[in-house]
Amino acid sequence: MAVAKLIDGKIKAENIIEIIKKDSLNLQKEYNIKPGLAVLIIGEDPASHIYVKNKRLKAESCGFYSTQHTLPNDTSEEIILNLINELNDNDKIHGILVQLPLPKHLNETLITQAIRPSKDVDGFHYMNVGKLNSGKTSDAFIPCTPAGCMILIENELGNDLSGINAIVIGRSNIVGKPMASLLLKAHATVTIAHSKTKNLEMLASQADIIIVAVGSPNMVKASWIKPKAIIIDVGINRVGKVIDGEIKMGLTGDVDFNDACNIAGAITPVPGGVGPMTIAMLMSNTLSAARLSAGLEKSTSTKEI
Ligand code: GUN
Secondary structure (H helix, E strand, O other): OOOOEEOOHHHHHHHHHHHHHHHHHHHHHHHOOOOEEEEEEEOOOHHHHHHHHHHHHHHHHOOOEEEEEEEOOOOOHHHHHHHHHHHHOOOOOOEEEEOOOOOOOOOHHHHHOOOOHHHOOOOOOHHHHHHHHOOOOOOOOOOHHHHHHHHHHHHHHOOOOOOOEEEEEOOOOOOHHHHHHHHHHOOOEEEEEOOOOOOHHHHHOOOOEEEEOOOOOOOEOHHHOOOOOEEEEOOOEEEEEEEOOEEEEEEEOOEOHHHHOOOOOEEOOOOOOHHHHHHHHHHHHHHHHHHHHOOOOOOHHHOOO
8 A cells, every 4th residue: 555755844844944044144144133032921831831942942043032921821911012012122032922822811812913013923913914815925924834834735746736726624813724825825726624614524535735723633534535635734632642552642633644644645744744844934934034124035944935
């Protein structure tokens, strides 16, 4: 039986990080600008703390100026908005990220929209959302996870997806919707499926590319997959896994990986697929923010998209 190619997001991300390190050094030498990233985390969510720590360490390894603002769960909106305003006006900071999800009492829209669009390295501000949806990406920030997925897809199929059917399963603002915009920009024919979609299996089985970002372990079955399709699994689910005969907590994606490998053409593993690309794209967006602040073009590390 044919076995799918494993799409190694870890190696691709490492290659991108190497380009970013060099470009960042050049920016400092030629323009005396050190890219700066500020990350805010509110509350105690353990997974979020791990993600934020990884972002901070990666920023430091890229030679960026990096600050982390860790605030207690009961922090008021006013304190957060004041901090964002200070960071908006801080010339050493080029990118600002507020880790989601936020504690329930906080208004996510109010907080994400308070970040100045030119520092919005998450690409959540409506100005950046609108630019992406209009296909005007030369100075827009694209959300990191779909940007990373798109690079992996282009690595397999090139940057012209004319005539290709893609299905995006999940319609979140962070992944599903921007992913669909990027695919459309590359000329793919795009279906967006979600929890109210009927005949999901039938729709998926017609797709040359399946991108799934739902958060439901092993949801996409091998029987849904067209032979040789490219499968991009954005899911990160913590589940009990049998490792060396013992049940341990491990990560699983939204795709029934072992069976899918027998039918797909190429597939991202979890972990080691999309995850490392997300962090690499955050670094790329931060470098781009610093470059744009000096009147230069965005970073070449994401030139493809
Ligand atoms: N939480 C999960 N993914 C993301 C992301 O891409 N950006 C932010 N800010 N929070 C997240």
